[in-house]
Each structure stands twice: as C-alpha cells, then as structure tokens.
Amino acid sequence: KAGVTQTPRYLIKTRGQQVTLSCSPISGHRSVSWYQQTPGQGLQFLFEYFSETQRNKGNFPGRFSGRQFSNSRSEMNVSTLELGDSALYLCASSHSGNREGGYTFGSGTRLTVV
Amino acid sequence: AQSVTQLDSQVPVFEEAPVELRCNYSSSVSVYLFWYVQYPNQGLQLLLKYLSGSTLVKSINGFEAEFNKSQTSFHLRKPSVHISDTAEYFCAVTLAGTGNQFYFGTGTSLTVIP
Numbered sequence: 001k002a003g004v005t006q007t008p009r010y011l012i013k014t015r016g017q018q019v020t021l022s023c024s025p026i027s028g029h030r031s032v033s034w035y036q037q038t039p040g041q042g043l044q045f046l047f048e049y050f051s052e053t054q055r056n057k058g059n060f061p062g063r064f065s066g067r068q069f070s071n072s073r074s075e076m077n078v079s080t081l082e083l084g085d086s087a088l089y090l091c092a093s094s095h096s097g098n099r100e101g102g103y104t105f106g107s108g109t110r111l112t113v114v
Numbered sequence: 115a116q117s118v119t120q121l122d123s124q125v126p127v128f129e130e131a132p133v134e135l136r137c138n139y140s141s142s143v144s145v146y147l148f149w150y151v152q153y154p155n156q157g158l159q160l161l162l163k164y165l166s167g168s169t170l171v172k173s174i175n176g177f178e179a180e181f182n183k184s185q186t187s188f189h190l191r192k193p194s195v196h197i198s199d200t201a202e203y204f205c206a207v208t209l210a211g212t213g214n215q216f217y218f219g220t221g222t223s224l225t226v227i228p
Contacts (some may be wrong), residue, residue: 004157033215043204043218056213090157099146099208100165103216105157 004106012112018079021109023091031097032074037088086113120219135190135222137205144210147188152202
C-alpha cells in the first residue's frame with residue numbers, strides 16, 4: 001500500500017510570507033502528527049490530529065497551525081515566515097495514534113525561507 | 115522533565131566491525147523506547163522498539179537494543195556493519211500521560227568506512 005505522501009518535497013519562500021504543507025496518510029490511518037527537524041533543535045513535535053481534531057500540541061508559536069480533513073489528509077500552515085522556520089517538516093501517520101509507536105513517516109517537505 | 119541523550123553525534127566505523135550507538139533517557143513516568151533510522155533526503159524509518167517484555171529487542175537487519183531500566187539506557191548495537199548502514203540514527207521515547215508524541219534525541223551519524 002502507498003506510504004505517507006508529503007507535498008511539495010521542496011519549497012522556497014520569502015520572509016513574511018505564509019506557506020501550506022500537505023500530508024496524505026496511509027489509507028485507513030486516522031492519526032497524523034507533524035514534526036520539525038532542524039540541525040540546531042533536532043526533531044520537535046508540532047501537533048497531532050486524530051479524526052479531524054487536534055489531540056496534542058507541541059511548544060510552537062501560534063504562527064504554526066494545522067488541520068485535518070474528513071479523509072484524514074492534513075495540512076500544516078506557517079504564517080509570517082521567519083528565517084528560523086527553515087527546516088525539514090515531517091509528517092507521520094498511524095491507525096490509532098497510540099504511544100506504542102505504530103507510526104509511518106513521510107519523506108518530508110524541505111522549507112527554505114530566504 | 116523528560117529528555118533523550120545520544121552521547122555521540124558522529125560514529126565512524128570500519129565495515130564488518132561492531133558498533134554501539136548510545137542512548138540514555140530521563141523520565142519520571144513509564145516510557146516506550148524506539149530507534150529510528152534516517153537515510154539522506156528521506157523520512158524516518160522504525161528500526162526497533164521496546165514496549166514491554168524481553169528487554170532485548172532485535173530488528174530484521176541485524177541491529178539489536180537492550181532496555182536497561184536501572185541505567186535508563188537503550189543502546190543500539192550491531193555485531194558487523196555494512197556500507198548500507200551509513201545513516202542518521204535517532205533514539206526516541208514516548209511517555210505515559212503525555213499523549214503519543216515522540217521525544218527524540220539529537221541523532222548519531224553513523225559512517226561505515228570501506
């Protein structure tokens with residue numbers, strides 16, 4: 001079956017703009033989590049959606065938001081981009097989103113803010 | 115507060131030699147432990163995990179890790195590495211009572227030298 005699909009793979013934006021990233025989970029998976037990966041901070045949890053509801057949220061400013069649609073696809077939005085938002089954004093999906101870790105990660109979207 | 119420490123940021127090792135990648139964690143609640151591998155320009159792939167039961171867990175490609183509760187460690191080992199094992203390795207935990215987010219270590223870059 002198809003894996004977790006993230007689009008686009010690469011993105012270049014200008015400081016102050018906003019951006020929307022997309023994640024299509026594995027068919028049947030209802031939980032989608034987002035992580036930011038940077039050389040300085042490593043992998044940090046952004047938020048998790050389950051059945052269209054945000055179930056858990058990391059320690060990021062309100063400029064970072066997300067949503068999940070009825071087909072479980074998820075989008076992440078970052079407004080008023082800053083240089084420090086340059087990162088690899090990873091999405092992970094799971095059938096039930098429990099902490100036993102049945103998550104599959106996508107290949108990520110690499111965002112560069114200039 | 116919980117944290118995951120990977121003591122070595124880079125580990126070079128010759129092909130067919132053994133390797134150990136170290137991981138320690140701190141937590142006041144019960145944990146589940148994971149090792150993920152990331153190849154260049156790709157997402158994270160689950161290598162192995164400890165949830166309960168036998169403290170020694172193994173992957174299909176020859177890696178193993180042992181949960182040591184007294185030393186709060188979950189070191190990853192392989193008796194004989196291959197060139198294809200060159201990648202970034204991340205140790206992670208999920209914690210009881212904090213939902214299902216992963217807390218990742220900063221990663222260890224394993225380079226296998228021919």
